[in-house]
Amino acid sequence: MFVILAIMFSRTNCCGGILFALIMLVFLSFMIKLWWLWLIGAVAGLVGVIVERKN
Numbered sequence: 001m002f003v004i005l006a007i008m009f010s011r012t013n014c015c016g017g018i019l020f021a022l023i024m025l026v027f028l029s030f031m032i033k034l035w036w037l038w039l040i041g042a043v044a045g046l047v048g049v050i051v052e053r054k055n
Contacts, residue, residue, distance in 0.1 A: 004022055018045050018048070018049070021044065021045050021048075022041070022045075024041075025041040
């Protein structure tokens with residue numbers, strides 16, 4: 001799952017990657033009901049934004 005998110009972050013623009021990640025997180029959190037997925041997703045989103053701004 002995280003590999004897919006990383007590919008999405010690298011291939012799309014900032015907003016597209018974050019939007020996709022949020023949709024995936026909402027879907028997965030409803031299915032699995034794990035609150036820490038939101039935490040991991042937020043960290044991954046921040047890292048994606050920082051990496052994209054450096055490039």
